[in-house]
Amino acid sequence: MAGYDDFSNRRTGWVQTGAATAALVLSVALVAWMALLVLRGVDDLSTANSDNVQWSLAQADVEFLRFRIALRDAEEDPTALESVRRRFDVFYSRMATIESGEMYRAMRDDPQFRGPRTRVRDFLSESVPFIDSPDADLRASLPLLAERAEQVNEDVRSFSLAALTAYAGISDDRREGVMQLLAYLGIVLAVLFVALAMVAFTLFRLFRLAQGRAHQVESAAGRMRTIVETSPNAIVVFDKSGAIREFNPAAERMFGYTRAEARGRSAMHLLLPHDEAEAQRHGAFAFAEQLRRPRLEERHFEVTVRSRDGRLFPAEFAIDRSEAGLPLYVAYIRDISRRKNDEAELREARDRALAGERVKSEFLAVMSHEMRTPLNGLLGTMQLLHDQPLSPRQADLLERMQASGELLLGLVNDVLDLAKFEAGKMKAESEPFSITQLLDGVMHTAGPVAESYGNTLSWQWVGAPRDGVEGDMRRLRHVLLNLVGNAAKFTRQGEIEVEVECLPGAESMVEFRVSDSGIGIAEEDLERVFNDFETLDSSYARETGGTGLGLGIARRFVKLMGGEIGAESEPGEGSLFWFRVPLAPTQAVVERLVEAWSAPEDTGAPLDVLLVEDNEINRFIVREMLDSAGHSVVEAENGREGVDQAARHRFDVILMDISMPIMDGTEAVQHIRGGDGASRNTPIVALTAHALPEERARFHRLGMEACLNKPVERQKLLATLRAAAAGENAETPAVEAAPASEPLIDDTVLAHFHRNVPQEAGARLLARFFDEMDDAVITLAKSGPDAADLAATAHKCAGSCGTFGAEAMRAALIRIEARIKRGERPAQGDLAALQPLWNRSRAELEARMAAA
Amino acid sequence: MSLLARPFLTVFTTLVLLVAPPVAAQEALPMPEGEPLLTVTGEISVTNQDEAAVFDRAMLESMETVTFTTSTIWTEGPQTFTGVPLSELMEAVGATGSSMKATAINDYAVDIPREDWVQDGPILAYLNDGEEMPVRDKGPLWVVYPYDLNASYQSEVIYSRSIWQLDRIVVVE
Missing domain, CATH: 1.10.287 (Helix Hairpins)
Incomplete structure (x- = not known):
């Protein structure tokens, strides 16, 4: 208007x-x-x-x-x-x-x-x-x-x-x-x-x-x-010669000069410390020097300014030239010293918090190692004590000690899990496994406890079974054991039944239901049972004890896996705990370990075992376990010693601790595999307290056939050793033995590849890999042991195989490469064996791709 | 003739100053020998007959004379006049008054104030185009202003002061 x-x-x-x-x-x-x-x-x-x-x-x-x-x-x-x-x-x-x-x-x-x-x-x-x-x-x-x-x-x-x-x-x-x-x-x-x-x-x-x-x-x-x-900001207007024309009250307060004093003085020399003024003349204030309007990116900057009393402080400038009439520069100046201080304090606080977090993590790691190791020592020793002739009184005492020790170990594990989860460090893992084997393992583990209360324990599929799936098996097992354990604790002379059902829908949900015929839970308590440190006041609870963390951790694990958990109950009639988690079907099933857990008592031939472990107690326990099973054991206290022993004698299997002084496990394995000692082809089983999937993959790549988690359980130890040594015992050539110790396909690696490469690109890469390998394998098989670039070809192909998880093929190629590098001639048989091995690997990979 | 053209009218007036032997002021006037033409009385200091100064043609002709050419509203075409300036005449008679009362033979009378007795002002003309003027032609004496020479003389008052057939003048206070 x-x-x-x-x-x-x-x-x-x-x-x-x-x-x-x-x-x-x-x-x-x-x-x-x-x-x-x-x-x-x-x-x-x-x-x-x-x-x-x-x-x-x-x-x-x-x-x-x-x-x-x-x-x-x-x-x-x-x-x-x-x-x-x-x-x-x-x-x-x-x-x-x-x-x-x-x-x-x-x-x-x-x-x-x-x-x-x-x-x-x-x-x-x-x-x-x-x-x-x-x-x-x-x-x-x-x-x-x-x-x-x-x-x-x-x-x-x-x-x-x-x-x-x-x-x-x-x-x-x-x-x-x-x-x-x-x-x-x-x-x-x-x-x-x-x-x-x-x-x-x-x-x-x-x-x-x-x-x-x-x-x-x-x-x-x-x-x-x-x-x-x-304006709360200082506003200073100066002309092209730099002489101050205007100086508002905020500027007077900020710099301590009155308007009358400031007017006519050079803005840069009055407001900036001398060296800063000289430095900025061709820096932030270059536009004023060149008598032009500041470009867009030159209009905001931070410089150090000086007030009348000599105080230096950081200030933020917003500056532009007024083009109307006489060209004048208008600068808005903000004292950002407080902001800078706040930033510095925040940074410090953050650094402190991060440092604290690191300390906490370190503390947890120490806890993990330092508490569980002696505890394992205690439990292992008690187990060994069982094999000694004891009076009934002694056996009873030992039984109680063992129960308490296991309870304590469970508590420590629970608390550590909780702490890890709360620290946000816990991530759901993904590996292929068999549900059937998992449930069988759970039955096996929880069976004794259930039986001790006179309960029967069983599991069954409801609907069509889906055996091979991909998911966080370890945590799933933890949850199942917790639920089954709880059911066992609160049921006497009853039945505990686990049902597994694949739910229809895109998310590939699998529901697990654990029902018992126990005392049940009151309606008003149902909500509370999943809270931390929640123990229901019942005679059973007092009798069985517990931290009250079990269900809280189960709830967290299920949530971590992207699922949900719930419970229904009728007091006096029994309870039903259920949870459902997404478990994608997969063909790859690592059967070895699961089998190992549920393997029957070892009955095979005595093995010649090299045990490399720095912890004396652990060494003692494992040795005792092996001795009692009839195996012969040679001990080494660190990696260096282990390498020496392996070089001198050809063992059936080597148990290798990872964290050791002088030379750690991974380095020792590299020496053994890379050297020409007697045991260079001996299967190696890793012993570790912290085996993540990535680490397992790394151990595999280094040439370790299996991995055992500490604390070591006797049955599992024996089963794993037996499985690992199986190939060697069959006295087949090295290449033939490989599938036994190395999976044909490492699904972890393959899954990793799929996660990180888009599907289309992945398919293309795989096709190229197939072509390359087809050619290379023919070349390798045809060429004589003396061919010039045999090592280079083997190395290149091994790298490609590693990418796609063709583990057995890769191992075979590495062995050939290693031989050549040692100056030996690869056996003609090894080269010839590549073709059938590749054919199987390729078929398996194609099957996985089709399934995915 | 256009009214507008008048101020721009080419003036053919010429002013000829014949410097005759000047008559000394306060000099006694000679006695008139011929027929008297003009009698001046009143506030004058020079006389030749009782209280009056009497002039005949010869006396006037012997005085300083002025000749100019101008047109007048009473005549046809430019006229040349010759005569004694009024200022000269008044000096000759030792006039002390502020005005003169001029009277004609036909008894027309008019006052001519002292401010008109100036150089380049009116003259007492006794010749028109070089000839004596008879009474039948506004003679023998005619007070003529240089009308064309000075536009301020082209006014009713001045015209009324242009007295012809003049024969008497009385100088008054």
Whole structure:
């Protein structure tokens, strides 16, 4: 609206100005014309071209009468002749003047005047001879003259009257002329007045406009002043020479200079410390130096500034050049020292928190190692004590010690799991496993406890079974054991049943239900059971003990796996705990370990075992376990020693601890596998307290066939050793043995590959891998053991196989490569064996791809 | 003739100053020998007949004379007049008054104030176009202003002061 008003005002202003200009021009023209008229009039009046004509004409009559009187007087008094002549002359002169005078021209042309004039002139010319004659003659002719004068008297009279009439007309004309002039004058004055009025009005409007604008400008300036003065940021305006022009109150407060002091001083030298000013002259303030407007990215920056009292503090500048009129730089300056301090404090706090977290993690790791190791020592020793001849009393005491020890181990494990989960360090793992084997394992583990309370324990599929799946087997097992364990604890002489059902739907949900015929849980307690440290006050609970963490951890694990958990119960009739988690079906099933857990008591031939373990207690326990199973054991206290032993003697299997002084397990394995010792091809089983899937994969790549978690369980240890040594015991060639110790396909690696490579690209890469390998295997099989680039080809192919998890193939290739590098010739048989191995690997990979 | 053209009218007026042997002021006037043409009375200090100064043609002709050409409203065409400047005349009679009352043979009378008695002002003409003027032609003496020479002389008042057939002057206070 304001804009429109403005425009309208401006247009009105233009129109008015134009009208005023036109009026002025018109007025000037009128005045000029008027001046002309008036000048002419004035001239007319000032140069009078007439005598007092009427008087002159009347005088003619008078003078004629005087002449006649003189004539009459002369008839009586002869001496008066001179008077007759004088009066005649005077009259003559008058008439001559009227005849010839310029002023009487108009009158002379009047036809009315012509007759009398002619007659008077005739009278005069006829009378002259008598007047000019001698006195006697004149006297004699006096009567004649008198008579003639009598005759012409009427003409003189009428002539003067006619003249008067004519002059009256002339006078009228002149008067009319004057009146017309005055009328013109009046019109011009009127026009002039209107024009002046318009000009005055225009000027008034312009004045009002100017006044309004001035007011607007003033109020805008006032607003601007208020904005500038109330700004919490310092506002400094400086010109192109850098001299400060404006310095607002916030700037006064920030820098300690008054406006009067700051004005005219150089902004950079006043507000920046000397070295900073020099540095920034070509830095942040380069635009001012180059007398140009700052570019967009140059308008915000942070520099150190200095206040009057010498305080240096960081300030944030927002600066630009005002392009209106004189170019001025306007800078908004904010003191950001507090922000900087806050940032620094936050950073420090964060660093402290991170450091604390690290300390906590380290503490947990120490707990994990330092607490569980002696505990395992205790439990293992007790287990060994069982095999000794004991009195019934001793056996009973030992039983209780063992129960307490296991409870304590469970507690430690629970607390550590909880801490890990709360620290956000826990991630769901993904590995292929068999549900059947998992459940069998759980039955096996929990069976003794259930049986001890007189319960029967069983599991079954509901609906179509789905055996091979991918998921976090370890945690799933934990949850199942917890639920089954709870069921066993709260049931006496009853049944505990586990049902597994694959739910329909895209998420591949699998539901596990653990039902018992126990005491059940009250409705109001059902919600609480999943809380931490929640123990229901029942005689059973007191009897069995527990931290109350079990179900809380189970709930967390299920949530971690992306599932849910719940419970239903009827007090006195039993409880049903259920949970469902997504478990994608897969073909890859690592059967070895699961089998190992549930393997029957070892009955195979005695094995020659090398045990590399730095912890004396653990070494003792494992040795005892192996001894009791009839195996022979050679001990080594660290990796170096282990490598030496392995070089000297060919063992059936090597148990290798990972964390050791002097030389750790992984390095030792590399030495054994890379060396030419007697046991370089012996299967190696890793012993570790912290085996993550990635680490397992790494152990596999290093040439370890299996992995055992500490604390070591006797059955599992024996089963794993037996499985690992199986290939060697079959006395097949090395390559043939490989599948036994190395899976054909490492699903972990393959899954990793699938996770990290888009499906399309993955398929392409796989196709290329197949082509490469097809060619390479043919080349390797055909070429003799002495071929030049055998090692290089084997190495390259091994790398490719590693990427796609073709583990057995990779191991075979590495063995060939290793032999060549040791300067040995690879066996022709090894090379020939590559083809069938590759065929199987390829078939297996294609099957996995089709399944995925 | 156009009213407008008047101020721009070419003036053919010429002013000829004939420097005659100057008549010393306060010099006694000679006695008139011819027919007296003009009698000056009133506030004057120089007289030649009782209280009056009487002039005949010869006396006037012996005085300083001025000749100029001008048109008049009473005549046709430019006229050349020769005569004694009024200022000269008034000096000759030692006039002390502020005005003169001039009277004609036809008894016309008019006052001519002292401010008109100036150089380049009116003259007491006794020659028109080199000839003596008879009474029948506004003679023998005619007060003529240089109308064309000075536009301010083209006014009713001046015209009324241009008295012809002059024969008496009374200088008044």
